[in-house]
Amino acid sequence: MKTDVFIAGGGVGGLMLAAKLASRGVHVVIAEQMNRKSPAYKGELLQPKTIAILDRIGVGEQVEACGHPIDQLRFQEVHRRKGRPPEEISLTELDYGRVASVYDHALMVPHEKTKDILRNKGKSFEQYFHYLPGARFLGFENGVAVVKQKRERISIQADVYVGAEGRSSPTRDAMNVHMERKEYNHHFLTVTIPRPERFTKGKIITTSNGFLGLFPLPDKEIRTVYLIEAGSYKQIKKQGLERFYEAYSELAPELKDGVRAIRDWRDIQLMIPYTYHVDRYYAGNLVLIGDAAHTVHPMAGEGMNLAVQDADVLGELLAWCKEEGKSYHEYLHYYEEVRKPRVSFLLTLSHMSALVYSFRYEWWRKLRCRAVERMYEDDKLHVKQMLNISGLGKWDFTLTDRAVQGNMLPARKRRVKDTEQYRRLFSKAEDYPWIKNEKGRIR
Ligand SMILES: Cc1cc2nc3c(=O)[nH]c(=O)nc-3n(C[C@H](O)[C@H](O)[C@H](O)COP(=O)(O)OP(=O)(O)OC[C@H]3O[C@@H](n4cnc5c(N)ncnc54)[C@H](O)[C@@H]3O)c2cc1C
Structure with a gap:
């Protein structure tokens, strides 16, 4: 052939x-x-x-x-208390809409x-x-x-x-x-479960030692991703599904019925990041x-x-x-x-995003909370983060950005103009640089 x-x-x-x-x-x-x-x-x-x-x-x-639009990512930090609803410490919302493009959302x-x-x-x-x-x-x-x-x-x-x-x-x-x-010090368990209709936003819920990512799918389903310590899968499995249901319900009480749709450990996939x-x-x-x-x-x-x-x-x-x-x-x-x-x-x-959720110390959690909140308070950090993950362009973080994020400098008040972003969006000439016009210039 x-x-x-x-x-x-x-x-x-x-x-x-x-x-x-x-x-x-x-x-x-x-x-x-x-x-x-x-x-x-x-x-x-x-x-x-x-x-x-x-x-x-x-x-x-x-x-x-056939997709579910995600226009925003929510980062919710909570205190978990057994038998009681989780108490929200902070909520940060990052918008794909801050990127100066008609492609202003992600899709599940x-x-x-x-x-x-x-x-x-x-x-x-x-x-x-x-x-x-x-x-x-x-x-x-x-x-x-x-x-x-x-x-x-x-x-x-x-x-x-x-x-x-x-x-x-x-x-x-x-x-x-x-x-x-x-390799990393953590693994993930991932499973799709039914979701309540009003649960429509992408959300990451964290505590000092817990992480649950929730990403709505069409057909009233939701992809869930639960962080566990590397090597602890067998131990968690031994504790039984009831303990697993509890762990989800403590972090996201609105999913307490949905998670019970899992009938077998075979529905849950172990994901080893590297x-x-x-x-x-x-x-x-x-x-x-x-x-x-x-x-x-x-x-x-x-x-x-x-x-x-x-x-x-x-x-x-x-x-x-x-x-x-x-x-x-x-x-x-x-x-x-x-x-x-x-x-x-x-x-x-x-890798940096992974590190943010890799350590289970209270002081680390405080740093994380502050860093994530800063992404919202400082428009430049917000725009850069969303532009970079969108894949539509690239805008490097500078030392000043990191100092703002680390709370060593105050958040900047100025809103980033669309015209500042246009230079950072990948142009056709950057995507396909071999295509030149008759004068030998990149089109
Ligand atoms: C558990 C898990 C969770 C993930 N979660 C996410 C996520 O949330 N978001 C995200 O963007 N990415 C995620 N990824 C990564 C994503 O799946 C991959 O990056 C993506 O699928 C890569 O696409 P690919 O086409 O390069 O490879 P693959 O999707 O792996 O496709 C490779 C294909 O090649 C076939 N194949 C392999 N060997 C041969 C062979 N010798 N001959 C013929 N066919 C062969 C396979 O059957 C397969 O169909 C995840 C990956 C895993 C494993």
Whole structure:
């Protein structure tokens, strides 16, 4: 079998890339080892930049129609008292609407739904989109990809081979890249439960030693994420579901009925956060996207978004090469130059957010409360935080920002103007810097 681009892995990154390439007349073969929907939780929060990308390939409305909009993130700090309702100490609300963009909210969409939409988009270009379900990519033999589907071994020859296999990637192995894995002192338990209708905002509830993230989904459901000490899962399981229900109810009494919908520990998924980032995104004609190249701490809800954003830049580059008759290999460096620094930046941001919730000391909690409140009181911090996590742009935090956040300097009273933000939103020229006009300037 011959194709322009071979993609190993039909997750959200691989499907986004394949749909984009097929829509631009690039022949693509995509091999996905599973032939049914994945039962595993894999993230549902689509950040504004991802929504913008989905819009550009013509599925924005479809995604909006099956998502729950999140226009605000609430951070609630409480005192927990057994048998009594939690007492609120502070509440901070951060708004996506502070970002100067029409993409002013995030969306909670079931992961498999996003994949279905992308797969169907790809299939609408049937001449170019070749999806192989139940096909496991084994590796390369004589520079050609080898895939096993049922009992058949298929050789696929392509101009470019993309590793989109997620955390365990044969393409990455073949590239011999370097990466270091970082672990955390906590794990998460995650489960979807029914939610009361009026519970519509994304919310993180914390105490000095507890953390519960609540993100509403459509169909009156809510994704919950409960932080536990690393290695304590077995012990918690031994205590039984009744103790688990209690833990939820103490932090979020409004979910006390919903949490009882969990009937079995098998409904609850253990999530072990760790991070890595490869030192190279491409080698020869092999390229990595998404979790094959990097994985982030889930605290900032970025993993899936980074995969889609990688796919967008790489897809635009490969499509442009085909349209302009350029050699793919000469231009792959642009993909790494655009994506690697942005991913590094978000890895750091997610890591910092994780640290904020990693220590169970009262003094740490006080610092956290102050730092989170400052994000709201100081408009510049608010704008920077939301702009950065939205993926729509990048605005570095300065030492002054951190001093304000750490309460060493007073909060600034001035509201950030939209015009100040425009310079920080990624322009088309920054997203796709290889596209130049007739005068050789970036368009
Ligand atoms: C438990 C958990 C919770 C998460 N929570 C969030 C969150 O809240 N928000 C967020 O944004 N991100 C979250 N993430 C991260 C997010 O799921 C990933 O960053 C994102 O799915 C990466 O997309 P991907 O396409 O690169 O890889 P994946 O989604 O992992 O897709 C890889 C695909 O490749 C297939 N595959 C693997 N090996 C082969 C092979 N050899 N041959 C053929 N096919 C293969 C797999 O079956 C899979 O379908 C979470 C991840 C996990 C594991």
